Amino acid sequence: MAAHAQTQEAFFEARKIYMPQSTDGLGSTMVLGPDTKLGLIRDTSIQPFGSREEVFEIPVPAEGGEVSVHVDLSYQPRPGDVIPVHSVVRKVALR
Amino acid sequence: MADRGFTKAGRSGAVFFLVLAILPWIAHGGTIHPPEIHSLSGLIERFDSSGCRECHEAIYRQWESSHHARPLMGLNDWIFLSKYLKEGALAVRSAREATRANFPCAKCHLPQLSLATDEAVKELAAAILKDDKETVRKLGITCLVCHQEKANVHHRPETDALYGSRELRDHGGKYSTVRQSPVMKDPVFCGQCHGQGPNLDTFPPVQCATLYGSYLHAYIPAGGTQTCQDCHMPHKDHSVRPNFNDRDETSARLAAALPMEVQVLAYTFHPAENVKTPMIVVRTRITSKAGHRVPDG
Numbered sequence: 391m392a393a394h395a396q397t398q399e400a401f402f403e404a405r406k407i408y409m410p411q412s413t414d415g416l417g418s419t420m421v422l423g424p425d426t427k428l429g430l431i432r433d434t435s436i437q438p439f440g441s442r443e444e445v446f447e448i449p450v451p452a453e454g455g456e457v458s459v460h461v462d463l464s465y466q467p468r469p470g471d472v473i474p475v476h477s478v479v480r481k482v483a484l485r
Numbered sequence: 486m487a488d489r490g491f492t493k494a495g496r497s498g499a500v501f502f503l504v505l506a507i508l509p510w511i512a513h514g515g516t517i518h519p520p521e522i523h524s525l526s527g528l529i530e531r532f533d534s535s536g537c538r539e540c541h542e543a544i545y546r547q548w549e550s551s552h553h554a555r556p557l558m559g560l561n562d563w564i565f566l567s568k569y570l571k572e573g574a575l576a577v578r579s580a581r582e583a584t585r586a587n588f589p590c591a592k593c594h595l596p597q598l599s600l601a602t603d604e605a606v607k608e609l610a611a612a613i614l615k616d617d618k619e620t621v622r623k624l625g626i627t628c629l630v631c632h633q634e635k636a637n638v639h640h641r642p643e644t645d646a647l648y649g650s651r652e653l654r655d656h657g658g659k660y661s662t663v664r665q666s667p668v669m670k671d672p673v674f675c676g677q678c679h680g681q682g683p684n685l686d687t688f689p690p691v692q693c694a695t696l697y698g699s700y701l702h703a704y705i706p707a708g709g710t711q712t713c714q715d716c717h718m719p720h721k722d723h724s725v726r727p728n729f730n731d732r733d734e735t736s737a738r739l740a741a742a743l744p745m746e747v748q749v750l751a752y753t754f755h756p757a758e759n760v761k762t763p764m765i766v767v768r769t770r771i772t773s774k775a776g777h778r779v780p781d782g
Contacts, residue, residue: 424693438704450763482751
């Protein structure tokens with residue numbers, strides 16, 4: 391998620407990652423790869439009938455003006471391989 | 486008395502023998518089933534299902550477009566097993582060292598490998614290490630894997646029959662008999678391969694897919710009633726979407742399964758005298774319509 395000023399410069403960026411997270415059963419460090427994963431230590435993936443809600447509070451720069459907010463959801467099966475899912479742009483301005 | 490003593494010793498000997506016989510029976514999942522295919526070409530030939538195409542053209546073409554037709558080829562046509570054969574707990578210094586123990590992934594990615602000897606496995610390892618895509622592409626979850634090898638979870642399927650959703654006495658071709666698989670329409674059929682979490686029956690253990698486990702322990706308890714087949718094989722569509730190589734289709738499917746709402750508020754927060762903070766509040770909500778966690782893994 392990013393917020394851009396009228397100059398198109400991003401003044402705020404935030405990212406949330408949704409995925410099941412596993413260790414190798416030998417410690418608390420998350421591991422990657424089917425040859426090392428065992429069980430789950432945390433699961434932020436989106437569950438059946440469930441939802442994930444996020445709230446971002448973004449202070450606006452002093453110059454104000456119109457701000458465009460970009461919210462993108464993407465699926466990344468492998469590093470660098472990004473499949474876009476949703477892309478939403480909203481423009482807002484303080485009155 | 487001597488006769489009774491002999492009988493006792495004979496009976497003990499008979500019991501001991503039976504225990505020995507049962508142990509390998511248990512180890513092979515309920516039936517004596519030693520590996521019997523000694524070459525990679527033999528394995529490819531045994532499960533070659535191209536003959537099904539003549540009468541089942543539409544289904545065969547659907548299957549060809551699915552990941553079941555290319556289970557050893559990762560996204561965008563690369564042999565993903567080469568990474569694990571070259572480094573990590575499953576690695577070998579050369580193909581000659583490879584055994585079935587180096588292929589726990591085959592439990593789901595190539596179930597028919599359980600019928601192959603280590604001799605055939607070494608050939609597979611060689612093909613993978615040489616990046617021989619032409620050969621590796623020939624190994625798939627073919628018709629004979631689902632409609633024979635994995636068709637029944639309660640006992641070993643017969644190898645001279647096919648299995649389907651209904652019985653057929655005169656199928657024709659190489660397999661004249663089609664028996665009804667009692668589980669083919671049940672999610673457990675898919676669950677044989679599509680993962681419950683850690684596979685602790687191999688050394689080292691592996692964990693890849695968790696879809697079926699999520700379906701069982703999250704979707705069903707939450708009141709879900711649809712089967713894997715309902716969503717992923719509507720009208721017996723053997724393309725079994727998603728096809729992750731079709732990025733546009735994958736994107737659309739994920740968008741439908743995970744609708745997202747975005748609400749944006751711009752205002753000035755004024756919690757106390759002389760404290761004013763112009764801010765934007767962005768609220769996102771992603772809801773799942775899927776029958777399992779997304780993403781999986």
